[in-house]
Amino acid sequence: MVVAVLAATLLLAPQASALPAWPNVAQGASGPNVTTVQYLLRHHSQSVTADGAFGPATKSAVVAFQSAHGLTADGSVGSQTWPALIVTVSQGSTGDAVRAAQTQLNRYGAGLAVDGQFGAGTDRAVRDFQGSNGLAADGQVGPQTWQTLVGGGGGGNPGGYALPLSRSAAGRSDYAASHWNSTPAVDLMVSYVPAYAVTATVADHYDSSSCGTGLRLLRPDGSRFVYCHLSARSVADGASVSAGTQVGTTGNTGNSGAPHLHVEIRTSDGVARCPQQFLLAIYDGVQPPSLSSLPTTGCTG
Numbered sequence: 001m002v003v004a005v006l007a008a009t010l011l012l013a014p015q016a017s018a019l020p021a022w023p024n025v026a027q028g029a030s031g032p033n034v035t036t037v038q039y040l041l042r043h044h045s046q047s048v049t050a051d052g053a054f055g056p057a058t059k060s061a062v063v064a065f066q067s068a069h070g071l072t073a074d075g076s077v078g079s080q081t082w083p084a085l086i087v088t089v090s091q092g093s094t095g096d097a098v099r100a101a102q103t104q105l106n107r108y109g110a111g112l113a114v115d116g117q118f119g120a121g122t123d124r125a126v127r128d129f130q131g132s133n134g135l136a137a138d139g140q141v142g143p144q145t146w147q148t149l150v151g152g153g154g155g156g157n158p159g160g161y162a163l164p165l166s167r168s169a170a171g172r173s174d175y176a177a178s179h180w181n182s183t184p185a186v187d188l189m190v191s192y193v194p195a196y197a198v199t200a201t202v203a204d205h206y207d208s209s210s211c212g213t214g215l216r217l218l219r220p221d222g223s224r225f226v227y228c229h230l231s232a233r234s235v236a237d238g239a240s241v242s243a244g245t246q247v248g249t250t251g252n253t254g255n256s257g258a259p260h261l262h263v264e265i266r267t268s269d270g271v272a273r274c275p276q277q278f279l280l281a282i283y284d285g286v287q288p289p290s291l292s293s294l295p296t297t298g299c300t301g
C-alpha cells in the first residue's frame with residue numbers, strides 16, 4: 001500500500017507539475033489557439049466560424065458554453081473553461097474536435113490536413129508529440145495531451161504559423177492570386193482589417209513611396225515578410241512578435257489604387273519569392289515549404 005502510494009506519487013507528481021498552464025484566450029486574440037477554441041465550441045453545438053479571430057460572436061458562444069456548464073460566464077477561455085471544452089479524441093474519431101486537435105498538432109509541425117478525420121497520420125502525429133513531451137504515447141488526445149498542446153509554445157519553425165488576415169477577411173483563392181506587376185507577391189483585396197504576423201519575427205517599420213506605411217517582419221536568418229499599404233501599425237519598431245500577433249491595420253497608403261494588403265516574402269539574399277504556396281499551406285493547415293524552396297517566377301501578371 002505504502003509502496004503503491006509512493007509509486008503513484010513518484011510517477012504522477014512530476015508529470016502533473018510539468019504540464020504548461022492553460023493559456024488565456026479572449027476577445028481580440030487570433031491564431032491557432034483561437035481556431036482550436038472555435039472548433040471545440042462547434043463540437044459543443046455552438047454555432048461559430050473557425051476563422052482564428054476571437055471576435056464578439058466567439059465571445060457570445062463562449063459565454064453560452066460557460067453558462068450551460070455552470071462556469072463563470074466571462075467569455076474568456078482560461079484554466080476553468082479549457083478542461084470543460086476539450087474532448088478526448090483518438091483514432092476513428094471524426095468532426096470538429098478532431099479538427100481542433102489537428103490544428104494544434106500543426107503548431108508543432110505535424111503538417112496534417114485539418115479534415116476532421118482521425119486516421120493513421122493523425123495517430124502517428126499524436127504519438128510523436130506525446131513521446132517528445134514526456135507523455136504516455138497512447139495516441140489518445142486526452143486532458144494532459146490537450147493541455148500540453150495548447151499550453152505549449154508551438155514547435156518553432158515548422159509549426160506556429162498564422163495567416164496574415166482572418167479567414168473571414170480573405171479566402172483560399174485570394175492567397176492563390178497572381179501579382180499584378182513583375183514583383184513576386186500577392187495583393188489581398190481587403191478594406192480596413194487587422195493584419196497579423198505570419199510567424200515569430202521582429203517588426204521593422206518600413207516606409208516608402210510605393211509601400212506606403214509598411215512593415216518588414218524579420219526572421220533571424222535575414223529572410224522577411226513585407227506588408228505594404230497599411231493604414232496603421234500596431235507594433236513598435238524592433239518589437240518581437242509571435243505568429244498571429246496583430247501588427248497593423250490594412251489600408252490604402254503608398255502606391256495603391258484600392259485598399260489591400262500587399263505581402264512579399266524575401267529570402268536572406270533579398271530575392272522576392274512567390275508567397276502563394278507558403279500562404280496556401282498555412283491556410284490548409286499543412287506544413288509550409290521552406291522560404292528558399294519557393295519559386296521566383298510564375299506568380300506575376
Ligand SMILES: [Zn+2]
Nearest residue numbers: 185186187262
Ligand atoms: Zn502588390
